[in-house]
Amino acid sequence: MSCGHCKLSCTGRVGHPSATYQYYVCRGKLPTVVSNREQHCPSRLIPTQQLDDVVWDDLCLVVRHPQVVAHELQRAQAGDWVPQELRRRQASLRAVSVGISRQQARLLEAYLAGILDLATFELKRIDLQRREEEVLAREREVVAQGQRLVAVENVARSATEILDQLSRGLEQASFEQRRELVELLIDRVVVTDDAVEIRYVIPTTDASTHTRFCQLRKTISTRLRILWLMAYPA
Numbered sequence: 001m002s003c004g005h006c007k008l009s010c011t012g013r014v015g016h017p018s019a020t021y022q023y024y025v026c027r028g029k030l031p032t033v034v035s036n037r038e039q040h041c042p043s044r045l046i047p048t049q050q051l052d053d054v055v056w057d058d059l060c061l062v063v064r065h066p067q068v069v070a071h072e073l074q075r076a077q078a079g080d081w082v083p084q085e086l087r088r089r090q091a092s093l094r095a096v097s098v099g100i101s102r103q104q105a106r107l108l109e110a111y112l113a114g115i116l117d118l119a120t121f122e123l124k125r126i127d128l129q130r131r132e133e134e135v136l137a138r139e140r141e142v143v144a145q146g147q148r149l150v151a152v153e154n155v156a157r158s159a160t161e162i163l164d165q166l167s168r169g170l171e172q173a174s175f176e177q178r179r180e181l182v183e184l185l186i187d188r189v190v191v192t193d194d195a196v197e198i199r200y201v202i203p204t205t206d207a208s209t210h211t212r213f214c215q216l217r218k219t220i221s222t223r224l225r226i227l228w229l230m231a232y233p234a
Contacts, residue, residue, distance in 0.1 A: 001024060001188070001189045001190075001191070002188055002189070002190045002191075003026035003027075003028060003041060003043050003190075003191065003192075004043075004190045004191055004192025004193070004195065004197070005026070005028070005041050005042060005043045005192060006026060006028040006037065006041045006043070008026055008027040008028045008035065008037075008041065009026075009027055010024040010025060010026050010027065010046070010191070011024065011025060011027060012024055012025075012048060013025050013045075021047075022047070022048040022049070023045040023046055023047050023048055024045070024046040024048055024051065024191075025045055025046075026041045026043045027041075028040060028041030028043070029041050029043065043191070043192075043193075044193070046191055051189070051191065051196070054196055055182065055186070055189055055196070055198060056178060056182070058198055059181060059182060059185060059186065059198075060170055062163070062185070062200060063163050063166050063167045063170065063181075063185070064167050064170070066159065066160040066163035066164055066167075067160065069159060069160070069163065069200075069202055070157070070159065070160050086142060089142050090139070090142050090143075093135055093138055093139045093142065094139075096135050097132065097135050097136070097139070100128055100131055100132045100135065101132075103128055104125070104128050104132075107121065107124050107125060107128065159202045159203070162202070162203050163202065166181065166184075166185075184203070185200055185201065185202065185203075186198060186199065186200055186201070187199040187200065187201045
């Protein structure tokens with residue numbers, strides 16, 4: 001958990017040894033010898049139970065609606081591209097390519113028939129060749145986009161299946177089970193006044209569900225990073 005004002009981490013505190021009131025406090029509010037900051041952070045104390053409830057409710061929302069995660073991933077990674085649009089662009093580029101090939105054939109026929117001199121033929125041939133290379137480059141990009149779209153769909157499908165598995169038994173989850181889910185799915189919670197920003201990391205393979213994200217910070221290829229911004233009273 002981090003403070004949105006000074007970006008330092010937050011720790012848990014109890015109001016009084018005999019009190020039950022608990023809260024999170026930014027490290028920037030602690031003495032300078034601890035915070036290493038000359039000025040104290042202006043952030044407020046955050047009631048632990050209230051924030052914990054917000055985070056848990058939002059986590060349940062994400063787990064129970066994996067299609068939202070899949071949609072956001074596809075939108076972020078693949079833009080607004082859809083298979084039908086890919087096929088339309090591929091067909092259009094193929095038609096342009098066929099047209100250029102026909103022009104090249106007619107150009108050669110004109111040169112062989114003596115209608116064009118060599119200099120004119122070479123100029124037109126180089127221009128058609130340049131256009132052909134541009135079309136081929138665009139075709140390769142469309143193919144690459146299609147491959148990325150397929151890859152994104154596969155990752156989204158895998159993440160959806162894993163979230164569906166994790167959603168079972170949420171209502172009956174014990175405190176320790178809830179904590180395990182939070183450690184598994186959440187990278188960081190950032191609180192700035194009344195705004196709570198929750199940064200999720202979604203497992204995309206069965207193996208990655210057995211490892212906490214803190215152990216994967218250097219190798220996160222099996223996780224999706226997703227930013228979830230929600231406004232709640234802190």
